[in-house]
Amino acid sequence: MAGTHRTPQRRHPVRTLAAALVLALAAVALYLSQAPSSRPAAVANVQPVAASASPSPTPSPTPTADPAAAVRTAAAGVAAQGGVSVAVLDTASGVSASYGTGSFVTASIAKADILAALLWQRQQAGRELTSSEQATAALMIEQSDNDAADTLYTAVGGAAGLDAANQAFGLTATTAGADGHWGLTETTATDQLRLLQVVFGTDSALDAGRRTYLQGLMGQVAADQDWGVSAADQDGAYTLKNGWLPRSATGLWVVNSIGRVTHDGRDLLVAVLSDGSADEQSGIDTVESLAEAATGALAIELTG
Known part of the structure; x- marks a missing residue:
């Protein structure tokens, strides 16, 4: 899903006109340097080209970038x-934009939240994950294994433990799924x-080592889960976690994706x-x- 963009060659009409002006003035200078008797009759009426003949460049319009509006327009389409x-x-800039409101159930993207919560709890206690917890975490993130998620959801203390961690993370509109149903966590x-x-920022409740660990797992998801926000990536170094769930009441599908991508040279979450x-x-x-519409619109607005 990586891609490259080739910048097309552009012509410069102002430079072409300037080159023509230089050649014309050189011809006139040569003509005037000759004696009157040796001047060719064919150029007797040549006059110097006035410098004012070169048009003034049109001023560039003042930038009116509105990233939020651009993202909303692109996503709405x-x-x-x-x-x-x-x-x-x-x-890099800290500029963000969004489209759409309301809560959605997480499905398996909650697994990234569960591991972040576990890492935070262990950090607070001054402990590292056990080898068993690490193996379970790898299954949960890389393979999206549900049994592994059940195990670690219990380890963080279920809904109460996840809610406490999310409060520390600044997630104000996320409510953990009750009765062990982590996939029914509500979020925005x-x-x-x-x-x-x-997970990716330096101003984080997680220390650098724990962030790097979680990023590493999200960068190694199974091949059959290589979809979602990765469609917007252009350098192949994306990291992500996806979620998918058919709703029992309607048969309709919840499909979610979160992660980090690079688009037009910009690092985007x-x-x-x-x-x-x-x-x-x-x-x-x-x-x-x-993902493609929103990242593309934001990158264009910020790049100018």
């Missing part, structure tokens, strides 16, 4: 079934963007949530289109 929301942040795209800042797709593939297509 994506055809989608059901409800959608996307949030994106440029790590902007809260998932805050979680990504915990992006979270895409959706609910109401007819099938899993439709949800994946929606998520990928939203």
Whole structure:
């Protein structure tokens, strides 16, 4: 899903006119340097070209970039079934933008939150993950193993433990799933963007070593889960966690994706949530289109 952009060659009409002006003036100077008797009659009426003949360059318009509006417009143009929301942040400038409101169930993107919570709890206690916990964490993130998630959700203290960690992370609109149902955790795209800042940002409740550990697992997801926000990446170094879940009441699909990508040379964090797709593939297509639209719009606005 990596891609490259080749910049087309551009012509410069102002430079071409300037070159023609130089040649014309040189011809006139040569003509005037000759004696009157030796001047060719064919150029007897040549006059010097006035410098004012070169048009003044048109001033560049004053930038009126509005990243938030650009992202909203781009995301609104994506055809989608059901409800959608996307949030994106440029790590260099700190500029972020979002589209869509409301809460969505997390499905398996909650697994990144569960591991972040466990790492935070162990950090608070001055402990590292045990070898067993590390093996379980790898299964949970890389393979999206549900049994592993059950084990670590219990380890963090279930809903109460996850909610406490999320409060420390600054997630104000996320409520952990009750009765062990971590996949029914309620969240928003902007809260998932805050979680990504915990995982990838330097101003984080997690120390550098724990952030690097979680990033590493998110960079090694199984090949059959290599979809979602990675569609917006252009250098192949993306990291992500996806979630997908058919709702028992409606048969419609929840499909979500969160992660870090590089687009137009910019390091971007992006979270895409959706609910109401007819099938899993439709949800994946929606998520990928939203990721591409939002990251592309933000990168263009910031790059100018």
